[in-house]
Structures are given as C-alpha cells and as structure tokens.
Amino acid sequence: MVDIENRPAAAESAARTPVRGHAAAVPRAVAAAVEAEWVRCRQCAELVYGKRFRRVLSVCPDCGAHARLTARERLDQLLDPGTEVPIDAGVAPHDPLEFVDSRPYRERLGEARAATGMADAAIAAHARIEGRPVVVVAMDFRFLGGSLGCAVGELITLAAEESLRTHTPLLLVTASGGARMQEGALSLMQMAKTAQALGELDEAGVLVVSLVTDPTYGGVAASYATLADIILIEPGARMGFAGPRVIEQTIGERLPDGFQTAEFLLAHGMVDAIVPRAQLRRTLGYFLAVGDQTTPNEYDAAHASGTTGHPNGVAERRQVTAAKRLLATAPMCAPADGDTDSWDAVRLARHPERPSALDYAAHVLEDFHELHGDRLGDDCPAVVGGIGLLDARPVMFVGHHKGGADLGERQRRHFGMATPAGFRKAARLMRMAAKLRLPVITLVDTPGANPGLDAERGGQAAAIAENLRLMSRLPVPVVTVVTGEGGSGGALALAVADRVLISERGVYSVISPEGCAAILWKDPAAAPVAAAALRIGAADLLGMGVVDAIVPEPPGGAHTDVGEAAVLLREAVRPLLAELRGVPADLLVRERRARFRAFGATTHAPKRAQQGVS
Template sequence: MIETDPGLTVLDRPDWVKCGRCAELVYGKRFTRGLQVCPDCGDHARLTARQRLEQLLDPGSETPLEAGRTPHDPLGFVDSRPYPERLDQARAVTGMREAALCARGTIHGHPVVVAAMDFRFLGGSLGCGVGALVTAAANESLRTRAPLLLITASGGARMQEGVLSLMQMAKTAQALAELDEAGVLVLSLITDPTYGGVAASFATLADVILIEPGARMGFAGPRVIEHTIGERLPAGFQTAEFLLEHGMVDAIVSRPALRTTIRHFLALDATRDPDRVETPAGAPTPFVSTANEPDEGDPWEAVRLARHSARPTTLDYAGRILDDFHELHGDRIGADCPAVVGGVGLLDGLPVMLIGHQKGGDNLAERQRRKFGMATPAGFRKAARLMRLAAKLGLPVLTLVDTPGANPGPDAEANGQAVAIAENLRLMARLPTPIVTVVTGEGGSGGALALAVADRVLIGENGVYSVISPEGCAAILWKDPAAAPAAAAALRMRPRELLRQGVVDHIVREPPGGAHTDPGKAAALLRAALIRVLDELLPIERTRLVRERGDRFRRFGVEPDTRTEGSA
C-alpha cells in the first residue's frame, strides 16, 4: 500500500481506498463521487488546489491568474538540502509553480476570484510566491469587484525565505484591507490544516469564514504548544468544532454543501430584486393605527404576556420571514454567545442582516442554554461584527429585541460587559446603512438598547420596553420585589405609552391573544411591517440617514423650545 496523506491510504488495488480515520474500505469511484468524503465516518480527505477549483467553479468558467516574479532563493538558504532543490522537487511532484493556484471563474453563475492553496507544495507554506499570488487575486477582486474566495491549507510561514516570508502576512492583510474599504466581499474556506502565518493573516481576515468538518486551524501547532507549556491538550483542540464553539468561524460546512453555501454569500449585492413588488398602496396595514387609546388590561399581565415562553424567537422569525437565511457565528475573539443570533437572508428579495436575542423558546433546557436571551459581551461583539459586515456590503440591518437585560454574571463583567454595550451604542449611532429594530417581546435595559439604536423602532402589540425589569425596579425603589406589579405600572413600559413618548415609531399587530397563539400569522404581520419601513428608509441618502438617526436620539429628554422669534 502507498501512503498519500494522513487521511487516506490507496491500496495496491487502485479500485479501493482505506479511510485514514475509520480504516473502512471505500470503493474508489464512490469515494470520488462523494468528493473524497468517507461515507462511513465523514472524514474529509485532503484535496489538491486543482481539485478544489474543479469541484467549486462552474465547468468552463476558469481563467487562470498569475503574479509577478518573486525571488527564487533570497537567502541562499541551505539546511540538509539547498532550498532551490526543495522547490524543484515540489514543482515536479505537484506540477505547480507555487503552493497556490489563482483563477477567475463563476459559482452557480456568480463571478468570483479564487486563491486555493495546496499542502503538497512544501506544506502549503507562505512564502513570497504565495504572498504574490494571494495579493494578485485580491487586486483582481478589487478591479472587478467580484468577491474573493480564499481556500487555505498551510503549515505556516516558509522558513527558507526568512523575514521576507514574515512580511507576506502584512502584505496580504493590506490587500484585504483595501477590499474592506471598497466594500468587496471576502470569503475564507479553512481546510485541514491551516496554521501559522496563513491563519494569522488572510485566512482569518475574511468577512465570512467557513470550515470543513474536522479541519484544524491555529497559530501554533499542537506539538509546539505542548512542548512549550509542558501540558497535554484537550481532545478536539483547534478542530472545526472547537473553533465554532470559541467564536472563530461562522459555520462548519460539509464538502457536498460547499458550492450551495458559497453561492448564497456570492449572491449578496445589497440591491433590490428587480422582480420585487413594492408594498401596494392601500394594502392592509400591519400596524396598530393609534396611540390615543390607553393600553388595555393590567400592566403586570402585559409583562407576563411579553415574556410568554412560546412567543416566536428570532430564529423562528428568521425561518418564516426570510428566504435562504444562513446563520453566522462568533465574535472572533473567543466565544459564540448563544443568546444572540444573526445571519443573512432575503426579505422579499432584498438581502438583509438579521440580528436578535434568542431566548430559546418553550423548552427549558434550551432556554437555559441560550441564557434566557441575556447576552454576554461575546453576544454584543458578535452583533457588532455582523453590523460592520452589513455596512461594508450595504445591507440593511434588522434587529429583533427580546431580553430581560444583559447577562449579569461575573464572567460577563470580567469580559467587559459595559464596554461591549457602549461600543454597540456608538457603532449603531453612526452605521451607514438603514437599521430597523423590533421589540418582539421583552425589551430590558441596556441589553435591549445595545441592539436598538435604530432609524425606526417598532414594538409588538404585546411587547414591553423599559429601563429595568419591574422586579429590579421594585427591589431598588420599593425595597420589596413583591412590588413588581406596581413598578410595571409606574414604568409605563407598554406599546401605546412608548409610542406617545416617541420611543417607538409603530406598534406591530399580533394575532388575538399574542404572537404565540399563531406564530405564522405573527411572522406575516412582522414581515409586512418590515417591508413597509424599509421601503421608506432605503431611498434616503446615507449621510442624511445617519444625521436623522442622531437627531432622533438627541431629542429624548429635551423639552421642545416653544419660544417665538423676538422673545426674551
């Protein structure tokens, strides 16, 4: 038998291969049809750069890209063999000039520029040649405004090129920064393994980071870490699953689903679907029409209804009001808070970024896992990351608020809860894209406001919104938590009271008895409300939009100037 890579063994009988993980025999043609994914254990065997391009690009769409000449042997480096000999051998084995291939092409008809790395070529190491190719691909993406797709596989920087190899990290990061400034989408597909200088530069600077199941990524490799700290690492360390849990990647995507998933992101262009029909004049309104009538019923019962565990969650609404919704994960610092969810989808043909609190629905274990919708700093930072991505691509931001408040735990405080909330308030105040907030249930304190500095603020007919929970207010001012019903009345936190104060702009109708009685109808009403409000906001020039958003919040708590001209 012949060893080809750690995940695959080709037997002397070429019709069969043995999986490197589970050791099961797989018929070769079946293995190829399955994109070299083991049908028994799901192990993803390593692919060459050429195989990557052939699997992802539409047939016949590929146009190769080249880069300028780079130093062949800048240091005259010799270890056990001269560096030029290693290069010549790598070129003979792979048929490639360098450890990456770059091309223009299409995926499901959408233009894309691809830079794909090949681990067979000196471990996919980042040297001057790879840096030049990745930069050339970024420059082509900048020129054509086609999204850039980076497919990484690397052991790190190329030591034989010394500090010039190190400089490629800054060079490629600079190229991606130019794409950020130009509003061009960058996708990264992490494959096994991706380490060192590649992981610490272009691989993790993408707007959306996808990773194959089981793929590993990190700055230092496991052996280096264990040798340095003298400890054994936990099982699964630096794997795709570990990285998702720790907020470093957006999604784990199996190889058969890659083309469809990538197509979804390539299709985001912040333009209206030309076939989209605007809300017709005279269509039934999804809004409660008047604030003149008092809110009916007991204020405390209104709070209890807003908190009803069966009210639709953000993910429930995402599945009902958006087409082709893809959730994105992680704050890129160290966590993926389950109390805040977000992602991109189509609202009546319009690409939008949806972000919201996720309480967990009518399942206690799930509500506990979701921290009852009380976000940690990682949740607010995830939201901020997605808002910045929306602004870069020109996508409207929709936020759904349903939380008793920010997470009050000691870990949240130690990780900068107050700072994370403050940063979101500042970011949303100046974000150059339309923002619409809907309080779908309970809007509590700064944890709610951190997702609610918006051009238009809506509230469900059975929602509430306040500076503090009634229980908290009662404990502080009444010195008695049992006074919560009295506090609920005093705080005037119900929809019509909020509308009269100017805190919300519209009240969204709900089915009789509340959104939980008919989630489908509730979603239809919310969808119609969002379409109406976005129809109003989208034509507004962005500088004016931000200015008017600022004016909105400056007015709160200020008495109107009633002086007439010439008065003292």
C-alpha cells in the same frame, strides 16, 4: 488499494498527469487514488470503493472524514465548468536568503515543482460558482506544506487587487503550515502585505470569503484566512496559530480531544459555519450572490455626485411623516388592546412559548444562513444573526434568542441575556452589513444583559457602549422590533435604529419591574405597581415617541400562532425597509442621530398615542 489520507505525502515524489485539459494537473499518486478500485479511510479504516469515493467528493461515506484535496481538485469541485481564467502572479519562488538546512532550499523548491507541477503553493483564477463571479485563490498543502512565501503572498495580493479592480468577491481556500521559514523576514512580511490588500477590499465594500481546509496554521491563519467577512470551514479541519505539538511542548500538557478542529473553532466563535463538502458550492453561491449586491445603487451614485437631494426635498420632516403615514394607513400598527395593563404585558412578553429571533428568522426570511462568533474566542448563544432574503433581497438579521419552551434550551441560551461575546458578534455582523450595503433588522427580546461574573470580566459595559456608538453611525438602514422584553442596556445595544417598532404585547424599560420595585419600593412584590409607573407597555412607549409604531399580534399573543405573528411582523418591516433603502447613507446617519438627540431635550414634546395618527 490506496490510503486516502496519505495521498499528499505520496504525491510529493510523484510525476505529473494531465486533468481536464488544464495546464496545471494533478500528480499520478492523486490520480491513482481517484482511479483505485478501493481506498481506505485513515480515520475509520473502512474500505471505500474508488468510484464511490470519487462521487462523494473524497469524503468517507462511513465516518464523514474529508480527505485532503489538491488545489486543482478543489477548483475542479467548486467552480462552474468552463468559467476558469487563470491569474498568473508572474513571480517564481526564489531563494532570497540562499537558505540551507540539511539541504539547500533551491533543491526543495525544485522537487516541489516537479512533484506538483505548480509554480508555488497556490493557484488563482477568475471564475464563477453557481453562476456568480468570483476571484479565487486555492492553496495546496503538497507544496512545502502550503507555506506562505513571497510568491504566494504576491499571488494572493494580485488576486485581491483584481477583486478590487473588478468589484468581484474574493474567495480564499486555505491549507498551510504557516509562513515559509526558508524565506525569513520576507515571508513574515507577506502576512502584513496580504492583510493590507484585504483591508482595501473592506474599504471598497467587496466581499471576502475564506474557506478553511485541513490544516491551516501559523502566518496564514494569522492573516488572510481569518480576515474574511465570512469564514467557512470543512468538518474536522484544523486551524490555529501554533500547532498542537508546539503548544504541548510549550505548556507541558496534553491538549484536549478535538482542540483546534472545526467544531472547537465554531464553539469558540472563530468561524461562521461548518460546511460539508457536498454543500460548499451552494453555500458559496449564496454568499457570492450577497456579495454581488454590493455595487452602489443609482441613487447613492447620484447623491455622491451632488446631482440630487432627498426625493421629497423635505429631509427634516421625513422621519416624522413616515411614522405618521405608517400609523395612519396600516391597521397592523394600531395601538395595543386597551384592556391589557402593564403587568399583563410583562407576563405576556415573558411567555416561554413566545417566538424569538430564530423562530422569526425561519418564518420571515427566505434562505437564512446563521453566522457565528465574535472572533475573539466565544459564540454567545443568546444573540443570533446571519444573512437572509426578504423579498429576494439580502438583509443582515440580528436578534436575541431565548430558546423557546424547553427549559434546558432556555438555560443554554442564557434566557436571551447576552454576554460581551454576544454584543461583539452583533457588532461584527453589523459592520459586515455596512461594508456590503445590507439593511439591518434587529429583534429585541431580553430581560437585560448577562449579569454574571464572567460577563463583567469580559467587558460587558464596554461591549454595550461600543454597539451604541457603532449603530449610531451605520451607513445602512436599520429597523428594530422589540418582540418581547426590552430590558435596559442589553436591549438598547441592538436598538439604535432608524425605525423602532414594538410588538403589541412587548415591553421596553430602563429596568425590570422587579428590579425597580426592589430598589424604590423596597419590595419586589410591588413589581406590578412599578410596571405601571414605568409606563413600559406599547401604547405608552408610542405616546412618548420611544417607538414609531406597534406591530399587532394574533389574538391572545404571538405565542398562540407563530406563523401569523411572523406575517404581521414581516408586513410591518417591509415598507419601512423599502423606504429607507432609497435614502443616502449620510442622511440616514444624520436623521438617526437626530432621533436620539431629541430624547429628553427641552424642545422634545412627544405626542400621546391617540394623537399619533393625526
């Protein structure tokens, strides 16, 4: 019987045995664990039949605990068989400080090499996952705790440079106690060196994915592990800058259960998703396919070389004529029902069963993967986002989510009122979209930004302002649909777009009717009068030019048939994205800025709704 959680420690003193013909191989202690008739889970203490344990990828079938893997085992599980081509850094670990503690560092290095058969704490390769090309680096905790020394830093940097050269997504599988103390400040410099290499991939638009495994701490967590576009983590894995013992010794308090675990990190906005080991290949394949879309298209290349202009040669008139064409040819975008007054529109926009962002994502997009967190400590539930496929092409999707008819869920979602973390999460996802050349679809449905004390302390105003500035210069197509309430700056923070549509029963305003009535009429009961005066309904907004088109809803409202509402929304968005995809980035930005520049200018004369199709 073998204790599955003690495998890495036991392996440090073991010899080598070959696996699958690779030059690098797993230790005999690991092989023994795989071949043992029975293994015991350290978390639940249940015995697991060895062959079954191997079939379930070293995950306890009783409690789900994920046993640690060696770097070799990790690649064997993740990579398509026969596709691996090793990347050799050509740098052997050395002893720049001639460091000695209780033993010379050179002796420790020699033992780690002998025990693992590895040159240092990571291996790298070109390969494929689910048929998609990838450059991958996998760390191994058995080698001096997976510590980041000069050789590991050089290997990761070389892998990033190879990823840059070939425009191939980079996957980093982390397992580390932190920077290697025995190499002193030179080890510290590897944090900056690897961060710089990932920065170059950002500039080039190359996808970086981090897979965090247990444990990932210190200088690795504070550099490449958390600088990726997408951060995935295995269930129960731990990540942090300082380890639990250091924190407890420093603050003199016992840490709460689950601190720094995957579940804690997800709740606090530090990772995008927790992915069980059995789902890793498919999930990584999905995101690598998105990364495979980053090669510049032919039109962008031609524009960059100066060989062409806008296809129609009339760039200044494109935005207006496109909106007219949509209105003229798409009955789905006809003006709203004439018998729906402003207050009726407000009540329908607020209907608790009205579909919100995740409802539309499930119906409009194929294979939607939600991403989480602002990377600053929170994951606002009122704003959701992620990557999905529309007509088999990836898009970045961001929207307010109110939570549906269940009151408890609506409260948990803050009724769609975003905190600063929500706006910062949206900004993070939109910056990722810009890097990966993904169109952005935003859905607006919020009474406004969260008015709480914590939101104000967290910089609510600045978070909204940053989004307005960011969206005005995004170099990718942006389409917004106001699907319910469009309340004040909390709505606009997701709505600086190339095309702004509104659902038939949607509303969009500088303030809620109740707020306006309380301030100007001194009577909240005057809200219906204020709603009419503010002209917040779809037809009025179309007439003022605030929106480009109106998306129809099923009879009675979107809540009466969510599936049909989603079809109507999808059919409104699809032609706009198809048109905008062919527009060069600099022209997109110029026209988007011109659109918002015109509002309120003396030369701006918006047409009435009934004139929009002329």
